[in-house]
Amino acid sequence: MKIWENYQVDQINRLEGRAHFLSFPTKEQALLNENKYTHAFKNLNGIWKFMLVDAPEYSPSKFYEADFDTAEMADIKVPGNWQVQGYGKMHYSDLWYNFPINPPYVPTENPTGIYKRQFTIDESFKGKKMILRFCGVDSAFHVWVNGHEVGYSKGARNEAEFDITEFVQEDVANDLTVRVYQWSDGTYLEDQDMWWLSGIFRDVELLGVPYAGINDFKVVADLDNDYKNGLLDLSFKFREVKGQQIEVNLLDPSGKQVLSQKITSEQESLHAEIPDVRHWTAETPELYQLLISVYDGEHLVEVIPQKVGFRNIRLAGEVFLVNGVAIKFKGVNRHDYNPRNGRVVSKEEIEKDILLMKQFNINAIRTSHYPASYYLYDLCDEYGMYVIDETDLECHGFELTGKYDWISNDPEWETAYVSRMVRMIQRDKNHPSIIMWSLGNESAFGTNFVKMTEVAKEMDPTRLVHYEGDFEVEAADIYSTMYTWLEHPSKKPLMETIIQESKKPHILCEYCHAMGNGPGNLKEYQDLFYAHDKLQGGFIWEWFDHGIESYTEDGEKYYRYGGDFGDDPSNKDFCIDGMLMPDRTPSPSLYEYKKVIEPIQTTAIDLKTGEIELLSRFDFQNLQIFDLYYSIFEDETLIEDGTISLPSIPAREKATLTLPYNLDFVSKPGASYFLNISYQLKATTAYAPRGFELASANFELPTKAAGVEITPSGRLQVEEADTTLSITGTNFLATFDTVRGTLQKLIKDGQTIIERGPKFTMWRAPISNDMEIIDEMKKQYFLHLEHEIVNSFDWKETDQAVQITVKTINSTTNSAWHYKCTYTYTICGSGDILFNLAGVPSGKIDTAPNMLPRLGVTMHVNKDMNQVKYLGRGPRENYVDSKEAGYLGVYRSTVAEMFTNYVVPQANGNRMDTRWAAWTDDRGQGLFAEAAKGFNFSTSYYEESDLDNAKHTCDLAERDYVVVNLDYKQNALGSYSCGQWQLEKYRTTFEEFELSLRLTGFNAKEVDAVALSHEDLTLLF
Structure with missing residues (x-):
């Protein structure tokens, strides 16, 4: 059996999954938390040698050897998808597999990319264990170093690490070869709604780590039942246990040390209670700095930095609570995507996404439909964003076979299913922004999802489990639906049905399809969310238009979509469905969404006297972070304005204000008068400058006078x-x-x-x-x-x-x-x-x-x-x-x-x-x-x-x-x-x-x- 068709083999020699973190020689360098200052680190991105063959069997003889002649190989960028660099065929589909459905078998013609590059190591790597890390490779791949086969992995959007210490040579150029298979048995689990793109599309890194150091650790930062004190639980896994000492230091958001404790490596865990902690929420992302220092005797082996956010997540009847509050998700579904580079995205691009989301009042991301680049989670922790972290799993094409649960309900495939979820949790477990683990998307339901839920709960009982395909909510904690209608003469369930019948909290993991001009009805959905505690919000589909940047012969830029590359079958422009256009221009729908989910709802009580009512739509933040700027216009002419600071108005509370404007002016005949209100940040935040508007209101004032009577005259x-x-x-x-x-x-x-x-x-x-x-x-x-x-x-x-x-x-x-x-x-x-x-x-x-x-x-x-x-x-x-x-x-x-x-x-x-x-x-x-x-x-x-x-x-x-x-x-x-x-x-x-x-x-x-x-x-x- 071909290994890329063997669904029982999830990996060969791949290291056990672990948190994505860096190790530093000193505390000072650890606080900088940059790759450059680690013990030993080499980024292997850049130009590699590349060839594409029609099937693995057509690979040249001994292509993996260090002395293989690469003169006939082309250059390719890593990370990158080979299709957007001129190799193979572009193809978009929302639903279909691009070959006959006969799991685990894939086409004989299986485009295969062979990548080669050389690297050297410096003094910093000596005496260290050398780990080769692939952050994302589609779909499955083998690795060789200096002609030695290192291992094999699949699961495209999961990290894969290999120990290559014994294969690397000092003071010479080392040869690294990677063979990537476009199709594998894993492809049956990777039928997401996106372009089919292959290759090494995320970072490739070489790490040198101390043998006596920590291989993995887990942080649980919870709150006590009164939501007052922080409960910190740490557990560790060492590469070699030989009596090391662990020193744990915790600094609060202001830099003050609130914990300093030592344990031995044999103890493996630590529990501490931190009084009066500051809570992490999407609105108030208070982060503590954890420093884990490992000593071997008097020798400092390493220091590991980790941001920590104290928050509590729990089910409470028909709602789920974050820090005791039944929060509302005001979210979007987000792919890793770039119109020029496919699924290759940089940290800077992701940061732009997060900043824009915060500026448009979005507070949640569902990582549809796979774990995102690891950068995203650090940024969500920092800026404040609730995350549903989704397993790299979708079997949508089976829906058309009449046996949607073909492999989802087949225990023989359990390893393939569970492994993907386990690796996601292992990598992302220490991020406070993650509220739920999602088991995947559009893959029916069956025994493998039940097992995934069991394992997820065992690995991490502090978070909730989500899966929309669990229609009867047999295993998931949340009742999740897609595109549930507000009204229809016969369609069920409707939102009203869910309100009446659901006994679990509900979210719309996808709704209001943002395709082209639209969507409509954002307000109607949001009004329902606000009216019912059990309706805890949803996620717009989706953030980004997935157009492919293209140019006419005259140099005019435009964007291609499905079907433009001869791809058949294709769902055509169904990938052009985002609130951001491909060039990152916000569509009108994003402004509409910002308004609908804004943090302040303003109601006019008496516009003649300037009396208004403010209702906070925050779940935690106080409205005193805003200044209120008002302006009065006579048609297009500003005639009065002013600014007042908002008083203390707690989250979800109401207050009345009187704006100090004066309407004792003589209205111009026929003129219209408008009151505009802008709620602007009093101080610069991490995501927006002082004076940035997050909410607003607009009213016509009751001052209109009759127009000037004109009798048309003139000879005709x-x-x-x-x-x-x-x-x-x-x-x-x-x-x-x-x-x-x-x-x-x-x-x-x-x-x-x-x-x-x-x-x-x-x-x-x-x-x-x-x-x-x-x-x-x-x-x-x-x-x-x-x-x-x-x-x-x-x-x-x-x-x-x-x-x-x-x-x-x-x-x-x-x-x-x-x-x-x-x-x-x-x-x-x-x-x-x-x-x-x-x-x-x-x-x-x-x-x-x-x-x-x-x-x-x-x-x-x-x-x-x-x-x-x-x-x-x-x-x-x-x-x-x-x-x-x-x-x-x-x-x-x-x-x-x-x-x-x-x-x-x-x-x-x-x-x-x-x-x-x-x-x-x-x-x-x-x-x-x-x-x-x-x-x-x-x-x-x-x-x-x-x-x-x-x-x-x-x-x-x-x-x-x-x-x-x-x-x-x-x-x-x-x-x-x-x-x-x-x-x-x-x-x-x-x-x-x-x-x-x-x-x-x-x-x-x-x-x-x-x-x-x-x-x-x-x-x-």
């Missing part, structure tokens, strides 16, 4: 030709096509403002969250193929205006349902156009779709008019089920900036509750649009068809006009790419509607858009 001339109607006024011309019934053009001061007037539409380019209903929209209802049939075009003159009425039938290809629409244009002598569109559902109504993408109009504006100003929700896009971060105010932008450049082009950029919007060129000439009842709008250089047809951003070509969408209603986003569809209350349906707008060509040098918005036209609506 009407000229009718065969197919056109032209209305000329002072400095403007409006032209209509009497056949198509459309406004052809609006010219102001000789410049064309509108190049095509408003035209009714029900269509918007599909968003990623429409993926399950695109066929229905396009192939059943043909919503992208719209038709407008003009029944009549009539006009008449009045004393003050020309009124045009157009009656149409609007529907789609092969549809028996339709809208009866009436367009009304009232063209005033002033140049104002009062536009009204009314639609009545007609025809065979019962055959109409139950949901429409939108109801509104689209028009074309002169491309020079690329400056945008509006009063509505901003500054980023917002939709009816994703608008919490959209604050009312006056915003300035550009057409380009109003466009969200998603990796997969799709509808975007909507702004809700808009009262007015203006497009101007660099000289201030442009178009003004307003609606008394408000409207949705978006604008870009692209038609919906452009967005619909483009696969990548580089496929988009700007039109020679600006597209303006003015909508009565935009459909909700939902999360139906993987989760809850659009909630009923947020849907755009086949309903009666009316959209009334004022459209005015204007010159900002005559009157500003803000001033125009203050007018009340006596003919208006």
Whole structure:
């Protein structure tokens, strides 16, 4: 049997798993905790020699020998995945194995990478045990040193160490050879939702460690039943036990020593009680510094540093508690990922992730679906982040065989399952940030998971066990579900079912699929979490878009996804599902999530007097860490602001405050007044500078006065030709096509403002969250193929205006349902156009779709008019089920900036509750649009068809006009790419509607858009 197909062989000569730590010759160097200052350390990353063969059997003869000729081998970067460096085939799938399912067998054509490099050792390694550490190799591998076979390992995202002391030679170049197999029996346990990428993708290190030193140690830093004193338990494993002395020193977060104790190596453990400890939580990550010093007689053998956080985790009926509190996870699922380097990530990249998460109020990470790079856990300890540490285990492809538990319920595979979890716990056991051990993901359930739970509890009874696939919660401590719906006519369980029936604490280990434009319903889920103790939060899927950085022939950057590399089968753009775009730009959804999970909920009690109520959403931290900055705007002009320090408000408590503003001013007619509140850090923290905003609020003040009444006036001339109607006024011309019934053009001061007037539409380019209903929209209802049939075009003159009425039938290809629409244009002598569109559902109504993408109009504006100003929700896009971060105010932008450049082009950029919007060129000439009842709008250089047809951003070509969408209603986003569809209350349906707008060509040098918005036209609506 080929060893890479032998699931009973988990390793050959691999050392027992242990904590990832460093050993130093002195306490001073230990406190620096850098590789450079260890006893002996050599990083083996860099350029290696490499060849890729089609199968292990095609390896050259004696490739592992030190004198093997590497002249024909290429150079490759380590760490790195060979596919992103030009070797082998890129392939993305969420579900499928890329070969027949016949465990433990894998394809005969098994791409195999042979890596070689040389290294030398210096004086520091002499007299030390030399350990070769691989932090991550996909999928299985053999190791040779100087032609001697050292060992074999599998389990791609787990560390593997080998003792190579007897094979290393001093004062000469040593040869290191690694042969990596793309496929192994371990691959059956590694079917995670990500790119299939192979090779040595994490650090390779050579350590020199003292023989008399500690091989492994375990720290348990718990709290007593009163959550007052710390309970410190230490246990040790020595390489050689020969009467060493261990000195333990513990320094509190301020550097004060609170424990100094000595034991002998034969005792192997230590217990101490530390009075009045400072607790570790994600909000208050108080870390103690542990120094473990080993003496052999008078000789200091080594010093090991370890950060320690005192916290308690326990189950209590229907909740789990951290330090006595039923905390809420406000989390994300996170892969190790880089758009250029695949799964190779540096400590600096991970730190950027953690900082960004903290700045966006995220407090928890699920390491989907494998243990992350070891750097992550140190950073989560330091900055404060709850972690669900997940075993490198997923068997998703078996779901389609009809026997999902094929190997999960086969005791013959127990070693393979248990080993992966054991190695994870052994490496990560000393991190206070880890709250739960997760047994893996999407692998059904069976005897092997029961055994994993037993072993996990034996190894570490201080933490909880998680596994979503344990649907009956037979073994896990937590009831965990994915994408559980809020409402559905038949689907179960729903969140309401869990609330009523679950007897264990619940989390959503995945929910609100952040794919493209979306997700919606973040607020609805969070409101439920807050309302029920047993609902302890969840983890958004996911943190990062997994696009592959690519360039066109012209050098334009874009990102490829599944299927772009000829990979088949592929789940296509299902890997573009993060709250961060591949270049680390936060998507609008991340701002929405920040708002929904912010630490302060603000409620207006009496805005006239400035009285507000603050509710702390912290679990532990006091709100006195914040200053409150308030500002009052008259439209876009700041008229008053101030700062107050928040008093002491304990976690989860309420308090009322009165803001010291003064509303005794005379309101400007027609102006709008807004109160903005920003909660900013009083002092610089580890993750953000002083003044950084973590929470905010926005209210419209009750001070609006009626606008200035304006009666449009001016003489009009009407000229009718065969197919056109032209209305000329002072400095403007409006032209209509009497056949198509459309406004052809609006010219102001000789410049064309509108190049095509408003035209009714029900269509918007599909968003990623429409993926399950695109066929229905396009192939059943043909919503992208719209038709407008003009029944009549009539006009008449009045004393003050020309009124045009157009009656149409609007529907789609092969549809028996339709809208009866009436367009009304009232063209005033002033140049104002009062536009009204009314639609009545007609025809065979019962055959109409139950949901429409939108109801509104689209028009074309002169491309020079690329400056945008509006009063509505901003500054980023917002939709009816994703608008919490959209604050009312006056915003300035550009057409380009109003466009969200998603990796997969799709509808975007909507702004809700808009009262007015203006497009101007660099000289201030442009178009003004307003609606008394408000409207949705978006604008870009692209038609919906452009967005619909483009696969990548580089496929988009700007039109020679600006597209303006003015909508009565935009459909909700939902999360139906993987989760809850659009909630009923947020849907755009086949309903009666009316959209009334004022459209005015204007010159900002005559009157500003803000001033125009203050007018009340006596003919208006």
